[in-house]
Amino acid sequence: MTKRLKRIAPVKFGIVLGIIYGLISLIFIPFFLLAILIPSLAPTHEGAMQQGLTTGLGLVLCIVIPILYAVIGGLFGMLAAWLYNVVASWTGGIEFEVE
Numbered sequence: 001m002t003k004r005l006k007r008i009a010p011v012k013f014g015i016v017l018g019i020i021y022g023l024i025s026l027i028f029i030p031f032f033l034l035a036i037l038i039p040s041l042a043p044t045h046e047g048a049m050q051q052g053l054t055t056g057l058g059l060v061l062c063i064v065i066p067i068l069y070a071v072i073g074g075l076f077g078m079l080a081a082w083l084y085n086v087v088a089s090w091t092g093g094i095e096f097e098v099e
Contacts, residue, residue, distance in 0.1 A: 013077050021073025025070070
């Protein structure tokens with residue numbers, strides 16, 4: 001049976017895509033933490049204040065990056081769905097088969 005996808009709800013698609021992007025970004029957080037914490041263990045000439053500031057900023061970024069990815073993914077998901085709807089109105093949408 002052939003079906004046609006004529007329209008995608010932009011807000012719903014943006015929410016789903018935002019959640020997916022946020023979850024995908026969580027996969028990279030442990031590697032990001034290692035990249036932050038390992039150099040902070042090495043002795044430097046900068047002093048403890050500079051090391052603490054760098055480590056603290058990195059830990060804040062570990063919280064901000066997934067949120068930022070989710071928000072940007074959601075916005076671009078809404079834009080992509082809206083653009084699909086415009087193009088689908090010209091072309092009739094995507095045909096696919098279901099069983």
